[in-house]
Amino acid sequence: MNTKREQIFVWSRNIRLFHWINVIAITLLICIGTLILNAKLFGVSTDGKILLKTIHVIVGYVFAINLLFRLLLGFIGKSYEKWGKILPFNKGFSQELIDFKEHKKATYKGHNPAGKLMLLALFSLLFIQMISGLVVAGTDIYYPPFGQSFAESIAIDKQNIEAIKPYSKVNVDEEAYKAMRDIRKPFITAHFYAFYGLIFLIPLHIIGVIFAERREKTALVSAMITGYKYLPKEKAE
Numbered sequence: 001m002n003t004k005r006e007q008i009f010v011w012s013r014n015i016r017l018f019h020w021i022n023v024i025a026i027t028l029l030i031c032i033g034t035l036i037l038n039a040k041l042f043g044v045s046t047d048g049k050i051l052l053k054t055i056h057v058i059v060g061y062v063f064a065i066n067l068l069f070r071l072l073l074g075f076i077g078k079s080y081e082k083w084g085k086i087l088p089f090n091k092g093f094s095q096e097l098i099d100f101k102e103h104k105k106a107t108y109k110g111h112n113p114a115g116k117l118m119l120l121a122l123f124s125l126l127f128i129q130m131i132s133g134l135v136v137a138g139t140d141i142y143y144p145p146f147g148q149s150f151a152e153s154i155a156i157d158k159q160n161i162e163a164i165k166p167y168s169k170v171n172v173d174e175e176a177y178k179a180m181r182d183i184r185k186p187f188i189t190a191h192f193y194a195f196y197g198l199i200f201l202i203p204l205h206i207i208g209v210i211f212a213e214r215r216e217k218t219a220l221v222s223a224m225i226t227g228y229k230y231l232p233k234e235k236a237e
């Protein structure tokens with residue numbers, strides 16, 4: 001069998017940039033999120049909690065803008081930037097999966113079928129984190145894009161919205177505040193469970209990359225830095 005390989009360009013600069021910004025942002029968000037989740041255990045004061053949430057939200061904006069950029073690229077981008085190339089919705093995907101299980105194909109230019117399923121799960125959870133995080137940022141520390149509307153909805157004196165501060169009852173209508181917390185509930189619940197989903201799937205994604213590299217030997221990891229994979233030449237020389 002011919003084992004010669006050729007260098008093939010797969011991951012565009014946009015994809016690689018998205019990937020590494022995403023990795024850094026998610027790592028920070030998971031660390032700060034874990035601190036928020038265990039604030040009592042770590043003896044964090046109310047001011048400390050507000051600071052942690054503020055930092056989490058600012059990193060969250062970077063994460064959200066990066067994710068929105070990637071979601072858009074899936075529609076307007078080229079080649080492997082497109083959803084059709086990376087998600088498991090293409091025609092013949094189930095056959096692709098069977099062939100993959102039976103080791104019928106040695107290498108893949110883009111993602112193998114297991115990788116496509118993983119991407120669908122990861123992108124779904126990231127999307128849930130983005131939407132739920134943006135809503136909760138509005139109900140918790142009154143940050144954009146929804147903070148102003150939530151603050152207005154709970155204010156007794158609508159001319160004095162600036163008086164509404166996190167963890168303070170000044171200018172807050174108790175009934176309206178309760179109604180806002182009811183709106184918040186499903187979003188914080190989604191944020192909480194998607195967090196556990198991510199800390200389960202991210203290690204699985206890394207293990208998947210290691211297994212795929214052992215099986216396909218296409219230099220998967222460096223491909224996410226340089227953009228190039230090493231694939232067997234089509235014809236034996």
Ligand code: HEM
Nearest residue numbers: 029030033034036037057060061129130133134136137195
């Ligand atoms: C992968 C992305 C993210 C992860 C893994 C993550 C993780 C977490 C975790 C574990 C918590 C604690 C949950 C709790 O207290 O029950 C949290 C809270 C929070 N997150 Fe995120 N988050 C992400 C993205 C975002 C984004 C994009 C925003 C908004 C821009 C955001 C805003 C918030 C806010 C405001 C809280 C405080 C809610 C509270 O506990 O009162 N998050 N996040």
